[in-house]
Amino acid sequence: MDHRALIAAIPAQTKEQLQQRTDRAGLRHLTLYVALLGASTAGIAVQVPLWPMLLIPQGLLLVFLFTLSHECTHKTPFKSGWINEAAGHLVSVPIILPFTWFRYFHLAHHKWTNHPGNDPELAGKPRPEDWTSLLLYLSGWPYWLGMVKTLLRNARGRIDAPYLPARQHGAIRTEARILLGLYALAIFSLFFTPILFWLWILPVLICQPALRLYLLAEHGLCPPVANMLENSRTTFTNRMIRFLAWNMPYHAEHHAFPNVPFHQLPALHNWTQTHLKSTSNGYTEFTKDYARSLNS
Template sequence: MDHRDLISSIPPPVKARLQRRSNAAGLWHLALYLAGLTATTTCIALKVPFWPVFLMPLGVLLVFLFTLSHECTHKTPFRNGWLNEIIGHLISIPIALPFTWFRYFHLAHHKWTNHPEKDPELAGKPRPDNWPELLIYLSGWPYWTGMAKTLLQNAFGQVDAPYLPAPQHHAMRTEARLLLALYTFACVSLFYTPLLFWVWFCPVLIGQPFLRLYLLAEHGLCPPVANMLENSRTTFTNRIVRFLAWNMPYHAEHHAFPNVPFHQLPALHDWTRAQLLSTSDGYLDFTGEYVRSLR
């Protein structure tokens, strides 16, 4: 059974319930997330005793905003569309991920998941298959340089990727220019105070390897086939990781039925668990398997 047959087999009333969005669920999750960000940021800004120990948790919280941005591209974390738009744009700032551009990039990823040539996440280049490539990938260097190139190209060059619709080119150009102006101002501020370095620049560099390992598990070592239950991995993990990632460790479920909001993915998993073809018992388990696959 592939993902289409599986979703078709779910009774319509259940399917409707699974797709039900909730402002309350989304805002409560976001409030808890922001509380963690605020607490760690405050400890660093006030330089409480042993304040450097908060750099890593702050960095992890910052970089995992990616998963909320991802959810907002699907318009699923909140019932109100304007909430998804505003929050999606705001959280693009600390992670340098232009939201309008990312929406269409990500839609193309869903259409061509794990296709070696057409999936924009691969861009015709396989995932790391040796130690040097893996270490470079985990450093975040390809991500930061890739986003810098994307912002500059969107702002001043030609927006020409086939998955980026022409009517949105102007919005992408405006978005990129605003982000570049903001980042320029942030860099200039470092000449007057190091605060942003300690509560933003340094933490996101520290946190990036954790996000890279998490993302590698979503499709790494999965076959390049059309079945979403096979080309995407569900990773069984603890509540903390599921909280950080807005339940996206249920990734095969998400790809099989993208209209299901994050808070309903555990319920969707009850319908898919027997049919999942790519799973791992935790991220350490997946990482070990991936490392053993390296040349």
């Protein structure tokens, strides 16, 4: 059974319940997330005893803001549209991910998931196939370089990707210019105080491999087929990672039915679990499997 047949088989009332969005669930999750980030930020800022140990939780909380930005592109974490838009734009700043641009990039990824020629996540290139390319990928360098190039290109109005609608070109250009201005101010501030280096730059550099590995598991080693229950991986993991990633380890479920908000994905999993084709029992298992697939 492919994802279309599975979703069609779910009773209409259940599908309606699965798609119910609520500000309460999203704001509760976000409040706890921000509280944890605020605590680690304060600890580093005032240099509490053993404060360098806070760089890892700080970095993890920052880099995994990607998953909230991702969810906001679908307008599902909150019922109120303006909260989705505000959260999406705000959390994209520390991870250098222009939100308006990313929304259409990501929707194209959903349309062409794992298609070698059309999925913009692949951009015509395979995922890491040897140890050298894997280590480079995990470093985050290709991501940072790619996003700087994207911002500069968008800021100049060179917006030509087929998945970016012409009606949004002006917004994408303005967004890029605002972000470049903010990053220029951040770099300038380093001449006067190193606070952003410790609170932002160093933590996201340290923890980028964790996010890259998590993202690699979403579709890595999955076949280039149309069935979302096969071209996307659900990874069975612990509550901490599911919290950080806004339940996105249920990734096959998300691709099969992207209108389902994060807090309903465990319920959707009850319908998909016997039909999933690509799964891993944790990220350690996936990493071992991926390592075995690499060319020497």
